[in-house]
Amino acid sequence: MSEQIKGKRELFVPGHYGCPGCGATVAMKQTLSVLGEDTIVVMTAGCWSSLIGIYPYTCLTVPVVSVAFGATASVAAGIKAGLTCQGNHHTTVLAFAGDGGTFDIGFQPLSGVVERNDDILFICYDNEAYMNTGIQRSSATPAGGWTTTTPDSARKGQRKKNMVEIMAAHRIPYTATASIGAPEDLKAKLEKATHIKGSRFIHLYASCPTGWRHATELSIEVARQAVRSRVFPLYEVIDGDTWRLSPMPEKESVDAYLNHQGRFKKMSAEERDRLQKQVDDEWQCLLGKCQVPNRAG
Amino acid sequence: MQTRTVIKTLSELPTAPTTIGTMVWNQTGDWRYLTPLVADKLAPCAQHCPAGIPIPRHLGAVTRGDIEGGLALLLAYNPLPGLTGRLCYHPCQTKCVRRRIDRTISIQEMERFLGDLATDVTIEKSERTDQRVTIIGSGPLGLSCAFYLGCQGYRVAVLEPSDQAGGALVGLSPGKIEPTVLSHEINRLIRLADIRLETGANIGVAKPGEPPAQADLVILDPTGLSEEFCAPSGAVACDPFAAGSVIGSVVSVQLPKNLTPFKVPMIAHYIAAGRLLAKKASDGLRRKGLEQPAMDRSPLAVSTESIRIERFPAAEMRDKQKETWDREGAMQEAERCLSCGTCNLCLKCVSFCPDASIRPEGRNVTVEVDLDHCKGCGICAYECPRGVITMEDISV
């Protein structure tokens, strides 16, 4: 996936304040390289709203507005309405929020917007905690994971909220998971999403070396491992009822995924086994929804 | 580098809190500890190529659809690809890493395809000098040497005593090589390098010690002259594969034992010898008043661990290798090359760089790092599946 769009401006320029190895910036860069310059981005409080730059400078050369925490989907829907009533039906309105701005505080407006099927593309760049404020638990934090509000003395017990299922339950035209470790798959999904009218939701897995406690060069590898281990399988749901599995690599155990990340350092053997079982069960469940014959154990 | 516009007065401040420029001024490069170094390394195939051809490079050009560019890159190491593509024993293919995934790349077939192209290509040439070199004998060594000297701007004449150029290659059975191929290859070679070829030339030496031709340097080609040919006295023996440059004005090439007498499958060795000899000859000639050329540093071999074959999906096997390749067929085959140690602009590093700090360089043959902004996360090096990028501590 090339960022080089001949004869067009660079949509993402260097000089931003993302941490070295930041997966969220990769997520934006990959996304914009597919969506192109006819895109308006709405972002909310989160890593992106602070790494993008410092007033009066920005690292994105598409129109961007950074709005109140949680208002991403609703502002995006408003922008789309404002464009539509002026006859602009082509510009993609991209709501780009982190897991906190999607799973937690942004949940109500997102649910409202997708229930009304407003014509926006919502991408949640999921780094599984409130990273911008310094690694606090969100409802996207996985069970067993360390954060500063689920410290080693009280690591998170609850499982991660399944946003794609929730979106599918809204019967929206298109929802999918994607990973920065699988850019071709992301590209295919974004291209598909841009050709669909109505609410589109992509749950984009974006690793965070700072918060997940892994080496900066492993950001893409960790994202790939999440897919390989089926911790974060890739699939899409059309109209909330047709589930389709995306191309998936050979299945592996969760060990490699866990071993790279310091946030899982304290997980016991039993916890790992429990996680493996959960992952296996959910994978079987997903295969069932996708009506794929039991494969790859 | 974009300059930073600064708001100095209230009236310059936008009404809404909108930006006026980009963050490019912010040089995040000083966050870096380790620095990505982009450097091509010799692929296993190239390491074992008798002619030392960096094979992934011309395959890369073909992959991108630049077939003529691929030929030009190939000619830079081998001016007779149509011949090697038919005659060479191709040790490159036995070392191909791709065979660990599915099957080896048809490197020789590719060479042949490129050599047989009817179209002409542009090659890099130095400015013309007044220095003259005469090569006696038009075997593969002589022709190769003539080609590279011609490319470096020398006025090169090849004197062939017989009626047909090609030396030891003349008269090979049509089963080994089609009759037209030899002339096609030689014609392109002399045309591109601007060489004067004289067949039926009188090269008899009148007196011992007299040079066989008027030139700044005369080279006697062992692959173009019969064994009966006697080197004139005063000729200096020279092994192209040994160190040092050419001394004297008449050079008699002495090949290592394993290359004598001439063996057809070893053709690439003779071509390499010609190329190396051209280099040595050029070094010797330049000493007469021209500046010393830069040392030709041979690249490092790529380590097999840095080729991450697990990142390359097995390609769908095509039913059968085509008898004759078309451009598309060539591209499909070239695409399969892992390009070990050689940047083939797969742009994975570009796609995965969180800081938009690595991008194709101007000539579009590799990538370059924007060190003003690169934070040194190391993703590019980790993600490069072919070992081109390494993280280096350049502070040492």
Added chain:
Amino acid sequence: MVGIRFHGRGGQGAVVASKILAHAYFKQGLYVQAFPSFGMERKGAAVSAFVRLDSAPIAERGDIKNPAVVIVLDFTLLRKVDVTRCAKPDALILLNCRENENHNPVKDSFRVAGVDAVKIALQHGLGSKSAPIINTVILGAYARISGDLELANLLEAIATGVPVNQKQNMAAAEVAYHAVFSISGELNADKNRH
């Protein structure tokens, strides 16, 4: 300033009646104001609505303390609500009741009139037996006894003021106009006959 107060139950259309009446008087060149008793609207609960009339712009807002007219849309309300509370001593009270069943629950000192609005409403297909809509019907009766409201203006106001069944509402109002009966005191009914 003249104040008119409607008593009804949620769903009977007292609020709409107040608006139609204000509109009808507005057509006659008066300054008007109509408003409901404020709050949550619940079907069946007691509600009231008000109309102020004046020849000058009306600055006052809120509850009408001393109404000159009280219109009661539901006879059963008389048991629960003091419909004549703070009414002017000579106030005109209009009740929705059957002629034979009325026992004049209102003090004799008021001028009291009645109309069988339910019967007329059902005859004209307004609402259902369990929930007849009698607001326009009772306004027809009021026009007759008001002494100052032209029936034509009322009918025009009904035509624009009800969302559906305009013709039936107008016809019912006209029937009620002629069916209003006196219960006590002198009515202005005859003055309005053209």
Added chain:
Amino acid sequence: MKAVMMGTEAATMAVKLARVQVVSAYPITPQTVIVESLADIIGRGELKAKYLPVESEHTAMSSCMGASMAGARTFTATSSQGLAYMHEMLHFTAGERVPVVMVNCNRAMAPPWNLYCDHTDSLSQRDTGWIQYYCVDAQDVLDSILIAYAVAEQALLPVMINLDAFYLTHTSEPLDVPDQETVDLFLPPYRALNKLDVDDPKTFSIVCGADLFSSIKYKRQGDTLAVARLWDQVAERYNRHFNRLHPTVEAYRTEDADLCIIGIGTATGTMRLAVDRLREEGLKIGSLRLAMIRPFPREVLQRAIAKVKHVIVIDRDVSFGAEGIVAQEVKAGFFDRRGELRITGFVAGVGGNDMTVDTIIPMVRQAISGDGTAVEAGMSLWAEVLP
């Protein structure tokens, strides 16, 4: 065209005449009728607009902001708790400099729940940067919304038009409806200078350091203060088209007055009746309606009652721990006349108590003769409380 309308209907009519392009709607009593009727006229095609039936007031304001930033003329309406729920987005809309116009129906804040008139909801949003205008009647509602769009789009600031719950929202009264052609002359289509534009990409509201933050806010402060004058200029232009004036401050019989009652909203109409009554008794009294609270029209106010010696402010709101909010504003406005001006504050008419002539006159008498203890302590006197 003359018509009889409720305040909410007048608001709907204004939205239609303003050719609003995006309406964001969420119900709350007593505003609901506005969003209901807008849904209907948009559904019937009488107004070509996009109607967003959103799931909360926070979203109503967010989507209005988004639509406005895309260059559309937008409208929403709310009340009380809904306004409070929007609070964060009120700061945002003002800060993004988008000309959203909103109707707020002034209703008491819970707890306990109460549906009736009270100004604490909007006055507690004073500091969000919105222009705040308080209507006196249905005509004022219709006209001020049209003026508000013209002001908002010139100043690039959002405007909140406030309607007293029920006293205005649900009270039908006559008004003059301007014709569309003249409104179009007065209010041309919105041409956004500052919008999200793919051909001129900018990032809005990025993180700002201390170096420029105060300058940004200072600039907005200047632009907001200028709206006091701008409103009167636009209102004057409106007056030329429609022959109705809606100034930021409206004084009544104050020329020779020693005493002046000040208030906001519909009660100011009743205050005039009280003034007339008290004038009959020989009292040199006038009244003054503050139509605009933000920006606070300090100069106009000072000029209007320069000779008055005693001001009585009746607040339908309270700032707990302080006093009536309008009283505080008036006091701040007359700070340089302290010592020569007496100011008495009352809190009255909150949560459904009618403000009648009969409730106002006793307050005036109490202010004139009162023991002054509460007044001197800087506290408002409360009406309608248990002994």
